[in-house]
Amino acid sequence: MATDGSLHGTYAADQSAAQLEQFLGDPNHPDAVSAFSRSVEEDERDDMPWPAMDALRSWGFPHFLVPQALGGRMRSFQELFSMCRTIARRDLRPGVSYGTTLLGANPVWLWGNARQQHWLASRLLAGDFGSFAMSERDHGSDLAGCQVSARRDGDRYVLNGEKWPVGNATRGAFCTVYAATGPRRFSLLLVDKQQMPTGHWYNSPSVPTVGLRGHDLSGMVFSDCSVPATALLGRPGAGIPQTLKALQITRTLIAALSLGSLDTGLRLAYTHARGRRLYGAPVTELPAVRDILVRAYLDLIIGECVSIPAVRAITEVPERLSLWSAIVKYFVPVTVERALADLNTVLSARGYLRDTVSARTFQKLHRDQAIASIFEGTTHVNLSSIAADLIFAPSGSGGDPSLLPALFNRRAELTPWIPEGRRLHLTNGGRDEIGGAWPQLAARLSSWKPVRRLDAAYHEQTARLFSIDRRGYRSMVGQTAARVHCVLHAAACVILNGTYNTGGLFTDESWMIASLDRLTQHLDPTWQISPGPLAAVEEMLIKQVEAPELFSLTPIPLAIG
Ligand SMILES: Cc1cc2nc3c(=O)[nH]c(=O)nc-3n(C[C@H](O)[C@H](O)[C@H](O)COP(=O)(O)OP(=O)(O)OC[C@H]3O[C@@H](n4cnc5c(N)ncnc54)[C@H](O)[C@@H]3O)c2cc1C
Incomplete structure (x- = not known):
């Protein structure tokens, strides 16, 4: 972790999330502002978590939805993203209510006139949805x-x-x-x-x-x-492009809801497995259980590596969001959905019974998280959009590689958001610094087995893209090409996160090798995670449970007691 003298060594962009985390309290404790025991009761009654919503409002969370120029505290989307993870790890519903509010507000920040913007800012700062x-x-x-x-x-x-x-x-x-x-x-x-x-x-x-x-x-x-x-x-008749462009921002933020859900799902499954003894030992020692837990942890870390550059791109290079936001919106919720389904098998019968707060919390977050791949563009809509971007510019270009540090270095200061609708585009025009970096990354790390396997997939993919008819972005060939692209994009993100960050958990490369093995499994289900990196990642998982810290490469301390 960064030791820059800030709160508990937390990265600057995560400071507000760290403060919010402490304010919301330990969700395992029934008296916390946002407690699992209350959330599951409210869920049973089809009721919103109103006390937690009111507390968020009194803490000032709505101010982070309003740009600074309009009197709010919205500095960077990475800050908002981190806060949304903190909220979602307790209960997705406040995150969705505020996310929906931001979805309605963004077109006003991007295309509204001064009168509309000031009126809306006053409503949001007053706590309206x-x-x-x-x-x-x-x-x-x-x-x-x-x-x-x-x-x-x-x-x-x-x-x-x-x-x-x-x-x-x-x-x-x-x-x-x-x-x-x-x-x-x-x-x-x-x-x-x-x-x-x-x-x-x-x-x-x-x-x-x-x-x-x-x-x-x-x-x-x-x-x-x-x-x-x-x-x-804005202009009459501009509704379709305005909607598609505004969605690029919130699609990216939806990943925070998925990552927050997986954090709790994994923590609950791990805690259950560690306490559950069979054949004279905890079930965490059974290879099948251990594999599910480590894979879920890797899915979360990979999801973070894919999301953060896209979130940073909102201010640094919004011109690329058409492709990167669709990748995040497809890849993260779907991966989290699968991880939660697997973790449910670790809970086994306990995942089916409704007699404990933990089991009901897991069941609730599993149901809640399922929305992430539906609203604001379904999985297939996003895959079609990715395919369209790829097919129209199959050779792509690396764009401007000098942007990579601003996208990946989590310590690099972000430009404050000045909403500018004209900087959002409907296509990335073939410019993709992340995908374009793959050939050099693969050459640099060619001694890593998963990199060689992924590189073979990259070459097959390039040939595939040239063979697809321009109208084929909705075809199954187009959808498959988009899925493969997301895996390769995620692999590039993993390596670039490892390249542009130093210290703390970035020091040991095991997480990168294990993550690349995990991504290779998306293309080849027979692929195994190398034993050494698997053990190192398992240790990271256990340390973050015990600390306790958010599951992350740049973790924040969790509220306890
Ligand atoms: C909890 C919740 C909250 C919501 N909140 C809002 C909100 O605040 N505002 C709002 O306006 N809407 C909201 N919605 C609606 C949501 O955005 C839509 O449900 C979503 O856009 C999908 O529409 P649909 O369900 O009608 O599916 P359809 O559009 O009918 O899709 C049916 C199938 O066709 C596929 N499909 C559709 N288009 C394509 C394509 N281009 N390429 C490939 N496959 C495709 C879909 O993936 C799906 O499998 C909400 C929905 C829910 C459940």
């Missing part, structure tokens, strides 16, 4: 199918139709509505719900959910609902 109403019952991922209309009538827009399902739709104070303002012409409108004419809109009933129980999920039905024309965000 908000929504982004994009989905419709009959159109889901198909944005161009949108039927909610906003007809221009003098100095007003008149809304008709239903948006569904929409998070925070009932309790939120504002809503960014995606609507058709003409034939195949879509726009975003910022709506102040207090100002909407009574009788011309209502909330459709709240929808019960498998996970995220109690999340305010309902719909908004508009019937000749007139709003001022000044509600328009």
